[in-house]
Amino acid sequence: MRNRPATAPPFLIFGSPLIEQTEIDEVVACMESAWLGTGPRVVQFERDFAAYQGLQLAQVAAVNSCTAALHVSMVAADLEPGREVITTPMTFCASVNAIIHAGLVPVLADVDPATQNIDPAAIEAAITPRTGAILPVHFAGRACEMDAIMSIARKHDLMVIEDCAHAIETTCHGRKAGTFGDFGCFSFYATKNVVTGEGGMITGRDEAHIARARVLALHGMSKDAWHRFGDQGYKHYQVIEAGFKYNMMDLQAAIGIHQLARVERNWLRRETVWNRYMEAFADLPIGLPAPPEKNTRHAYHLFTIMVDEVRCGISRDAFLDAMNARRIGTGVHYLAVPEHPYYQHRYGWKPEQWPNAMRLGRQTVSLPLSPKLTDADVQRVIDAVSSIMCHASKITA
Ligand SMILES: *Cc1c(COP(=O)(O)O)cnc(C)c1O
Numbered sequence: 371m372r373n374r375p376a377t378a379p380p381f382l383i384f385g386s387p388l389i390e391q392t393e394i395d396e397v398v399a400c401m402e403s404a405w406l407g408t409g410p411r412v413v414q415f416e417r418d419f420a421a422y423q424g425l426q427l428a429q430v431a432a433v434n435s436c437t438a439a440l441h442v443s444m445v446a447a448d449l450e451p452g453r454e455v456i457t458t459p460m461t462f463c464a465s466v467n468a469i470i471h472a473g474l475v476p477v478l479a480d481v482d483p484a485t486q487n488i489d490p491a492a493i494e495a496a497i498t499p500r501t502g503a504i505l506p507v508h509f510a511g512r513a514c515e516m517d518a519i520m521s522i523a524r525k526h527d528l529m530v531i532e533d534c535a536h537a538i539e540t541t542c543h544g545r546k547a548g549t550f551g552d553f554g555c556f557s558f559y560a561t562k563n564v565v566t567g568e569g570g571m572i573t574g575r576d577e578a579h580i581a582r583a584r585v586l587a588l589h590g591m592s593k594d595a596w597h598r599f600g601d602q603g604y605k606h607y608q609v610i611e612a613g614f615k616y617n618m619m620d621l622q623a624a625i626g627i628h629q630l631a632r633v634e635r636n637w638l639r640r641e642t643v644w645n646r647y648m649e650a651f652a653d654l655p656i657g658l659p660a661p662p663e664k665n666t667r668h669a670y671h672l673f674t675i676m677v678d679e680v681r682c683g684i685s686r687d688a689f690l691d692a693m694n695a696r697r698i699g700t701g702v703h704y705l706a707v708p709e710h711p712y713y714q715h716r717y718g719w720k721p722e723q724w725p726n727a728m729r730l731g732r733q734t735v736s737l738p739l740s741p742k743l744t745d746a747d748v749q750r751v752i753d754a755v756s757s758i759m760c761h762a763s764k765i766t767a
């Protein structure tokens with residue numbers, strides 16, 4: 371083993387968020403106010419998020435994760451236990467686990483190999499008399515084919531819950547992702563486009579759905595139970611169903627308010643990085659993301675390349691190790707859901723049943739795309755990818 375030179379560059383952490391002084395000051399102010407839990411800053415964040423998405427305040431509810439948002443949405447959707455929910459195998463396990471925890475049955479429909487999004491034709495093919503909902507995921511920030519998905523939903527009378535964890539800025543034919551279906555579920559996890567550390571948001575067309583989700587997310591207690599500790603005098607609350615403990619804290623919202631204010635600036639920076647990568651990698655044997663579809667807006671959450679061992683002369687996992695050796699963090703989004711033993715045991719799933727997702731999941735690598743990347747960081751990533759590919763092609767030649 372060679373020693374690392376003393377000037378080794380710092381490790382480039384994948385998905386490191388850009389935190390600025392305004393949110394640091396707001397967190398301090400929140401601490402000093404001593405109102406840490408759900409309170410006025412959460413309301414402010416909800417108001418700002420609703421405005422950003424073109425919704426009313428009564429159409430959004432802040433929660434403590436996207437996983438919670440997905441779970442509560444599916445409970446609030448009032449589907450009979452055992453109904454099937456069709457989703458994509460190219461997603462984070464939380465999409466599927468939320469279906470299971472809501473007492474429903476996950477059914478996978480394969481993705482389009484180019485867009486990596488759920489294929490509407492595969493959704494149609496997966497529909498049974500037990501289907502209750504569709505849960506599309508706007509993968510990497512690219513809009514799903516919502517027109518086709520909504521027409522399938524109308525035809526079969528299905529609920530639609532959009533997993534918008536990657537898609538805060540996404541639009542499709544002039545409409546924001548998360549406003550097509552019955553519910554939209556957003557994530558403010560530390561690596562996402564807007565961060566609160568942990569955090570999420572439920573959006574909904576129907577205010578009654580959101581009112582129910584709000585109650586479910588706070589123990590099932592009647593409306594705005596957090597007010598009970600305010601200066602208006604103690605108010606009794608009533609528990610009206612068996613809810614969950616999924617509320618967002620003011621400490622989280624303090625970060626989110628300022629993160630959201632910079633959402634467009636950060637999007638522009640990621641777009642620049644994205645275009646730099648597209649240009650720099652054009653002649654390499656790696657697969658690149660499909661160009662954004664016309665009349666849609668990509669959120670540029672993940673820049674995923676495909677490393678096909680036959681074409682590249684290096685396996686995906688060896689590529690990950692080579693990036694790590696160059697002190698660059700990468701991600702894998704995702705190994706297809708049916709690669710995981712739990713789902714194989716419980717549902718008898720085999721990855722081969724969803725061949726597009728299986729192949730993509732075994733080749734995909736996410737490169738750093740944080741707005742925190744400097745031009746020099748971006749160049750380091752480009753140089754690393756290029757040199758690994760050059761080295762691999764020499765070995766195979
Ligand atoms: C991050 C993510 C989630 C979960 O979000 P949390 O806020 O961490 O619960 C769900 N679905 C997808 C597609 C994600 O990327």
